[in-house]
Amino acid sequence: MRHGLLGLDTKRPLKGLLAGLTPDILEQEVERTHNGGSWDTYDTWMFDDFIRGAGGETRDSALGSIGGGNHFVEFQEVSTIMDARTAYQWGIKPGTIGIMIHSGSLFAGGMVGDHYMDLARRIYPSSLARPIHNFYPLPLRGRHAEHSRAYLNVLGLASNFGVINRLCMQHMALKAVREVMGREFESHLVYDLSHNMLFENAGDYLHRKGASPAGETNSFWGGHPVIVPGSMGTSSFIMKGGSLAQALNSAPHGAGRLLSRGRMRGADPANRLRVVSRVNPVGLREDIRRELEKDLMEEAPASYKPVLPAFHTVQNSGMA
Numbered sequence: 623m624r625h626g627l628l629g630l631d632t633k634r635p636l637k638g639l640l641a642g643l644t645p646d647i648l649e650q651e652v653e654r655t656h657n658g659g660s661w662d663t664y665d666t667w668m669f670d671d672f673i674r675g676a677g678g679e680t681r682d683s684a685l686g687s688i689g690g691g692n693h694f695v696e697f698q699e700v701s702t703i704m705d706a707r708t709a710y711q712w713g714i715k716p717g718t719i720g721i722m723i724h725s726g727s728l729f730a731g732g733m734v735g736d737h738y739m740d741l742a743r744r745i746y747p748s749s750l751a752r753p754i755h756n757f758y759p760l761p762l763r764g765r766h767a768e769h770s771r772a773y774l775n776v777l778g779l780a781s782n783f784g785v786i787n788r789l790c791m792q793h794m795a796l797k798a799v800r801e802v803m804g805r806e807f808e809s810h811l812v813y814d815l816s817h818n819m820l821f822e823n824a825g826d827y828l829h830r831k832g833a834s835p836a837g838e839t840n841s842f843w844g845g846h847p848v849i850v851p852g853s854m855g856t857s858s859f860i861m862k863g864g865s866l867a868q869a870l871n872s873a874p875h876g877a878g879r880l881l882s883r884g885r886m887r888g889a890d891p892a893n894r895l896r897v898v899s900r901v902n903p904v905g906l907r908e909d910i911r912r913e914l915e916k917d918l919m920e921e922a923p924a925s926y927k928p929v930l931p932a933f934h935t936v937q938n939s940g941m942a
């Protein structure tokens with residue numbers, strides 16, 4: 623949590639989920655992960671119990687799991703390449719199998735968000751009218767500046783946790799493919815980004831929610847890769863950031879929801895439940911199976927907007 627990718631010590635062979643991670647692979651991961659996969663932190667106060675709870679060596683059962691909601695690990699096949707030069711540079715070819723992982727910091731980011739939203743509300747000057755948009759600021763200067771410093775620290779801890787967790791899942795997915803295929807194959811990371819994050823630029827902060835950076839970079843990619851997942855039933859896209867100033871160098875990171883989770887839970891499965899695989903009922907209690915099916919209903923393709931119009935909007939506007 624303190625150091626993200628840069629905190630991993632590959633001089634000694636790693637054990638557990640990250641077994642087999644060599645210094646060379648780690649170097650490539652750092653190069654291809656936004657911010658080097660390491661957000662600056664100075665203290666672990668909010669997560670001390672979590673870190674020390676295991677008596678020095680944390681064996682956390684949450685590590686290697688995707689979390690709830692619409693998080694997923696998905697195998698995809700590259701069917702169409704529109705920008706051959708960029709695809710070549712990023713090591714993507716027609717027929718390449720991609721593993722797309724959408725997962726955040728599990729519990730950590732939510733905890734940080736709840737704590738600081740409460741605090742921002744509490745310290746808001748009582749002499750001022752409450753903000754109509756319901757967004758309360760954490761001041762960067764003045765007598766409350768310490769809170770924003772502490773917030774950036776714990777947000778960094780949560781993000782570092784998410785980066786390592788996605789690295790674990792990447793390794794688990796590759797190991798599973800190796801086992802099924804019974805042989806080695808070439809693989810590399812294209813891009814990893816902690817999304818719904820605060821991004822700093824020369825002392826200013828931009829919070830992107832439902833959006834990701836889509837500017838130019840002087841790093842490996844030449845422009846931020848913009849991942850636009852569709853749903854379980856449609857295509858997804860990977861695009862190159864277009865640095866559109868009106869969009870604050872950002873682009874949406876998904877087609878977005880069409881129908882709310884509550885509406886989908888109550889929908890008739892015969893109409894709505896078009897998921898890739900049903901819940902395997904073997905050995906499951908009936909009430910648990912029903913709950914899992916409702917969770918799947920929330921994420922059925924019908925609950926998402928069609929991805930093509932989203933893709934065209936991003937492309938035609940120049941966002942990416």
Ligand SMILES: Nc1nc2c(ncn2[C@@H]2O[C@H](COP(=O)(O)O)[C@@H](O)[C@H]2O)c(=O)[nH]1
Binds near residue numbers: 853875
């Ligand atoms: N390829 C898949 N895309 C999916 C799936 N479930 C949701 N989605 C898309 O991802 C974004 C994620 O947005 P976020 O704001 O929640 O981070 C969402 O807008 C959908 O378009 C899926 O199973 N596979």
Ligand SMILES: [Mn+2]
Binds near residue numbers: 724817
């Ligand atoms: Mn998300």
